[in-house]
Amino acid sequence: MADHTLYLVPNFIGEFSKDYLPKRTIEHIYSIRHFIVERERTARAFLKAIDHPIPQNEFQFVELNKHDDYTGFKAFFDTHIHDFPIGVLSEAGLPAIADPGNEIVKYAHQKNINVTPLSGSSSIFLALMASGFNGQNFQFNGYLPIDARERMIALKEMENRSRKVTQIFMEAPYRNNQFLDFLIKNLQHTTKLCVAVDIEKKGKEIIRSKPIKNWKPNEIELHKKPSIYLISG
Amino acid sequence: MADHTLYLVPNFIGEFSKDYLPKRTIEHIYSIRHFIVERERTARAFLKAIDHPIPQNEFQFVELNKHDDYTGFKAFFDTHIHDFPIGVLSEAGLPAIADPGNEIVKYAHQKNINVTPLSGSSSIFLALMASGFNGQNFQFNGYLPIDARERMIALKEMENRSRKVTQIFMEAPYRNNQFLDFLIKNLQHTTKLCVAVDIEKKGKEIIRSKPIKNWKPNEIELHKKPSIYLISG
Numbered sequence: 301m302a303d304h305t306l307y308l309v310p311n312f313i314g315e316f317s318k319d320y321l322p323k324r325t326i327e328h329i330y331s332i333r334h335f336i337v338e339r340e341r342t343a344r345a346f347l348k349a350i351d352h353p354i355p356q357n358e359f360q361f362v363e364l365n366k367h368d369d370y371t372g373f374k375a376f377f378d379t380h381i382h383d384f385p386i387g388v389l390s391e392a393g394l395p396a397i398a399d400p401g402n403e404i405v406k407y408a409h410q411k412n413i414n415v416t417p418l419s420g421s422s423s424i425f426l427a428l429m430a431s432g433f434n435g436q437n438f439q440f441n442g443y444l445p446i447d448a449r450e451r452m453i454a455l456k457e458m459e460n461r462s463r464k465v466t467q468i469f470m471e472a473p474y475r476n477n478q479f480l481d482f483l484i485k486n487l488q489h490t491t492k493l494c495v496a497v498d499i500e501k502k503g504k505e506i507i508r509s510k511p512i513k514n515w516k517p518n519e520i521e522l523h524k525k526p527s528i529y530l531i532s533g
Numbered sequence: 534m535a536d537h538t539l540y541l542v543p544n545f546i547g548e549f550s551k552d553y554l555p556k557r558t559i560e561h562i563y564s565i566r567h568f569i570v571e572r573e574r575t576a577r578a579f580l581k582a583i584d585h586p587i588p589q590n591e592f593q594f595v596e597l598n599k600h601d602d603y604t605g606f607k608a609f610f611d612t613h614i615h616d617f618p619i620g621v622l623s624e625a626g627l628p629a630i631a632d633p634g635n636e637i638v639k640y641a642h643q644k645n646i647n648v649t650p651l652s653g654s655s656s657i658f659l660a661l662m663a664s665g666f667n668g669q670n671f672q673f674n675g676y677l678p679i680d681a682r683e684r685m686i687a688l689k690e691m692e693n694r695s696r697k698v699t700q701i702f703m704e705a706p707y708r709n710n711q712f713l714d715f716l717i718k719n720l721q722h723t724t725k726l727c728v729a730v731d732i733e734k735k736g737k738e739i740i741r742s743k744p745i746k747n748w749k750p751n752e753i754e755l756h757k758k759p760s761i762y763l764i765s766g
Contacts, residue, residue, distance in 0.1 A: 319556040319557040320557050321555055322552060323551075395662060396665070396668045397658065397662055397671075398668060399668070401662075402666060403665075405662070406665035407665075408665070409741075409743065415663045415740055415742075417732070417740075419654040419733070421555075421652040422658055425630065428630060429634075429638070429650040431635075431638070432640075435629045435632070435634070435635050437673065437675055438673050440669075440671050507648055507649075509638075509642045
């Protein structure tokens with residue numbers, strides 16, 4: 301009996317080891333040979349790391365592409381979904397969270413195809429747990445605008461909301477050090493900032509959570525390290 | 534060498550089986566015998582389900598208690614953290630998300646104790662992945678107010694925000710059927726509603742995502758079933 305399901309497949313966020321995924325998630329992935337991915341090369345590396353029993357030359361991939369507004373997966377989806385399960389695999393963490401994967405899920409719902417999310421790690425939620433901030437009301441904002449004036453406005457709006465609702469956001473990893481400086485300089489002294497760095501990287505994970513007045517510029521080296529930022533008023 | 538770490542330990546959300554947890558999470562839990570929990574009885578059942586190697590009579594627990602504003606854990610924490618790792622265990626899913634566990638994490642940061650979040654399942658994030666809604670901007674609101682007028686205001690505010698930011702919320706499970714009716718009657722026809730029911734319960738999981746105009750009252754039976762609601766404008 302064919303399994304006509306769209307599976308949402310978590311990728312690693314730190315260590316590249318299947319010890320970081322539940323057995324049930326791994327077993328489901330083992331049944332899939334058709335994948336919609338961000339990059340085929342990293343998807344193949346992931347499938348190798350979890351010891352997927354299907355030979356690499358039998359996998360079929362389609363890459364999500366922003367140049368066609370992430371619509372190129374539709375032909376692949378329509379061709380295969382009535383014969384095979386299809387997996388959606390992110391570059392890191394949970395697909396359709398902080399990435400464009402939700403377009404595929406939306407399409408599956410429109411076509412009345414069953415959608416099954418598989419459990420795995422998310423740096424956003426592990427950082428939220430570890431922050432000590434309000435976990436009963438929180439908001440994820442993705443990236444701040446790049447334009448300096450818009451960025452400052454967005455930060456101040458987040459700081460206002462953070463009095464009632466924990467605010468979570470990110471920065472491109474190569475700008476992390478400047479970004480931490482920017483936060484320390486522009487947030488109020490009593491606003492609490494949590495920075496969660498290299499989550500699930502063995503021996504490298506740093507989670508620091510304290511008021512702005514206790515943060516020193518450059519107190520942690522963040523250059524190119526995956527980091528999540530949270531504030532609470 | 535003693536491990537002076539506060540571990541944040543995920544509990545099951547559906548099936549009561551260790552196949553739903555990563556091996557690395559389970560191994561960390563095996564090293565812990567001191568736990569801060571919501572209810573000792575369910576914590577013991579969880580530790581039994583994952584085949585924890587320590588005998589049940591050697592565990593030590595303290596329960597979080599709203600009657601002392603969740604402060605009763607502090608004496609337990611201070612007594613043990615310099616000799617042993619301590620685990621925080623929720624009733625379901627990830628601790629400190631949609632429960633009061635963050636008070637313990639906050640206290641650990643104040644005392645400069647290392648905090649390590651362990652990966653596991655969260656119905657909130659699995660529902661978000663599976664909704665097909667915007668996963669680059671989202672907000673979790675917990676429960677709506679019980680008072681009818683305040684509830685309606687909160688719903689309309691969420692619906693406004695949902696045009697830009699996916700809104701996630703919950704209801705007490707025994708009121709789920711009335712709540713779904715309330716949503717169908719009071720949201721705009723074009724607002725999209727996702728209901729995710731019994732996530733990680735084998736063969737029982739239901740995830741339905743479509744505009745309000747395509748939802749029929751009572752089209753799914755939700756009474757006492759753990760459910761997550763999401764809207765997108």
